[in-house]
Amino acid sequence: MLSVLRGKFPVSSIKHQASSIKYQVSSINISTQSKVNLISDMTKEEAHLRAGLVALREARYFDAHEDWEIPWKDMTGDIRSFWQAMIQLSVGAYHYQKKNMTGCRNLWHKALKRCHDITERAVVRDQFAVDQLQDILERTLAAVARSADPLPGILSFARHTVDDSWFLFR
DSSP: OTTTTTTOSOHHHHHHHHTTSTTOGGGSOSOHHHHHHHHHHHOHHHHHHHHHHHHHHTTOHHHHHHHHHHHHTTOOHHHHHHHHHHHHHHHHHHHHHTTOHHHHHHHHHHHHHHHHHHHHHTOOSOHHHHHHHHHHHHHHHHHHHTTOOOHHHHHHHHHHTOOGGGGGOO
16 A cells, blocks of 8 residues: 555554545454555555545645546546546646646636536536536636636645545545
8 A cells, every 4th residue: 555655644544544444444353564455455546546635735736636547547437537527627737837827727628528517417426526626627717717826726625625525436
């Protein structure tokens, strides 16, 4: 797991995360190292999703994209579209940091279209997450249109809106 997270979480954090995992690893009578290995085998996708959120919350937008892209490759349907929109939000923020206004606007428009498409199909498990993502994309595009910095809004979204339930959106 430590290699999966590329050193982003200490072992104690991983053990703490285990208490909330549906498999309840902590109730299994095995050594700590075995627990870490078992968690690694069961939650690599979740580990990358969480690592991406940590990166987004720290304004490391390119790193968030890198972490999310790993599980995204194996996703399908609306789940894949949702996480692709999250990736596009993050890469758009990276483009904004680099002063590439065309790049950030294009990615955020594409992400917004993905949210609209998911909503139109009305078969999504967590419409709240889609609505919240759509809202930040609209606010981000509006900020850029009025020459305002959208990054504080993206950070606020990452820190106060996205929570553990979003990782179940898969």
